[in-house]
Amino acid sequence: MSLTRRAFTAGALSAVAGAMGLPRAAFAANTAYLMAYFTESPQMTGADYGLHLAVSQDGWNWTPLNQNNPVVTPTAGTRGLRDPFVFRKNDGTFVVVATDLYGTNFGQNNQFLHVWDSTNLTSFTGYRRIQMHTLATHTWAPTVFWDASRSQYGIVYSAVNGGRDLFMVNYTSDFRTVTSPQVFFNPGFNVLDGDIVVDGGTTYLYYKNLGDGLLYGARSSSGAPNSFSTYTGGLRQGTAIEAPLLLKGNDDGWRLWGDSFGPVNNDYYAWSTSNIGGGSWSVMNQRDYTPPLNAKHGSIVGISSTEYAGVVSRWGLPNWVRLKSSNFPDRYVRHANRIGRLDAYPFDPFQDQMWRLVPGLADAAGVSFESVNYPGNFLRHWNYEMRLDPNDNTAAFRGDATFYRTAGLADGAWSSFRSYNVPTRYLRHVNYLLRIDVLSASSSVADRQDATFRVGA
The missing domain is CATH 2.80.10.50 (Trefoil (Acidic Fibroblast Growth Factor, subunit A))
Known part of the structure; x- marks a missing residue:
């Protein structure tokens, strides 16, 4: 069961916390959402490779915080981030992992990820970089999930191994030390930008097929490496799409976001479904959703009303519309x-x-x-x-x-x-x-x- 992107009743949360031996006050029912992202614009005047945050009451229409300026910026490695992934850990606190890459120098090799801790998203502490592998390749677009069978978190990311773009995984308990890397998903063709959500007994992995440029969904009954089978048709809106972002909403409906390819296109498109297992998605009208200004390749986490009020108070709402x-x-x-x-x-x-x-x-x-x-x-x-x-x-x-x-x-x-x-x-x-x-x-x-x-x- 995912504790990251689900809506829980107070009673269910209390029961889960008790069963895991966690403080019962560690969880609160999610009523709102927070998005983490970086920014770019067509001529790159809006490019900023720090951690940006936005909030939403409905998960569709977003309001940037901190005047759409970064709330924290890496101080090591390339001193820039892309693809930030915010994840609620089992103790109710948060961790942020992100690609260590400033700008668009995609040809460089980098084996590290940026990492921050956060109690309630009003500050980000414990900054560090963790080395994921020693391969002569990149470490892009991390996603995190809880693997109950291992009692560890899995950090899945895009890399090149054996001449193919695929997903690797390292497991961790503390986001400081990680296990040796393993191949996580290698379907026989090049893939990029995985996102994972665990729902009940099923682990869902959505990804981009680099061969046809479409987004697909795969699933596994165990979440173990190399156990996923693709079950959806290809999805795309606009002229190009990447970076699928899978979310189970606080209303138990499912949303799928896709980032346009590059800064010159509409930044996000969206789909919805009430039954993720059916593999059929409905295109959302752009009238019904509004991404944050200039946002690129983000991630979303459910937050409580108290957390929502806290981040708004700490970072502030825009003074423009x-x-x-x-x-x-x-x-x-x-x-x-x-x-x-x-x-x-x-x-x-x-x-x-x-x-x-x-x-x-x-x-x-x-x-x-x-x-x-x-x-x-x-x-x-x-x-x-x-x-x-x-x-x-x-x-x-x-x-x-x-x-x-x-x-x-x-x-x-x-x-x-x-x-x-x-x-x-x-x-x-x-x-x-x-x-x-x-x-x-x-x-x-x-x-x-x-x-x-x-x-x-």
Whole structure:
């Protein structure tokens, strides 16, 4: 049974803790989620190879912590990380393991992983590197699982052995010393980026087949090395996919995330299923999930409400927002050459999509959109077209830059923005350009969708 990514009732947790001889206070029911990741953007202006964190109440829409800056950065090896994996250990505390690699120098050999300990994710201590093997190859994309038959944790990672990309495993009790490496999964073709979840008597391994570029799921009744059989068809969204991230949600539903290949594509795609054993996954609409800004190759762990409150208090929520389109959910409101528009994310400068939602310049009951990378400049309408201009503090400017936030015209859970000084008109996009048009609840579905946005980080 996995103690890492499951939703437990308080009674079940207490029973598990007692059966394992652990303090009954060591566990709490998971009600939220935390993601660990690093960041990149198309022109690498958003590249940062430290440990980043984001939180989510539903496991689909994410809010970066610490203004999307790293909470800790490696100080040894390459002094950079990729592919961080956060894991809740059997005592209720956490460990983070990560690839020791700064940037995109994928040709280098490195036998080490970065490791940190954390009691409650508000600090990361005991930094060290552990050597996993002595092969002339890399040690990429670690994942961790509890092997009950061995009473040890397995650390599985991508490496080259015998001329083939495959998964190796070392076992550990303390994440300081490890057993000798073993081949864990070698299906006869090159594979990359494994992720493992133990559920009941089944261990699930999801991976990328480098031959066809698709994601697959394998399973084993023991979790032992070389005991897995692939049971799903290939999965892909977008033009390329890698880094499967398998999660059993707090609602017992299953989610599968896939990272796009490289920083120039949409950063994540997602699937869901209520029956992981059936091997059939439903594609999630991008409208229903929002990854953290610039996030790459992350991992997710369930956390309690107390842990959620603790990390938010410690690291802080963003002081900026992004506006996601309802009918083009891969696109965000941005400014480009001072024109307000809707563009497919990711892009650089990535800061063009970041806004400070401040009290309305003409009416504090409304809102105004101040640019993060051009402070003092606001999104305003001019001849009904939206553009970014510096605040000249005139009454006309303040009125043009003020909107009333309302329930979304196409979805009441999202938002629409009604103009302060032309109150029959709403912010909307037309051919990806932003403007204000006359709209109401009786407007066409398409028009109302054009004027509906998700406000979040």
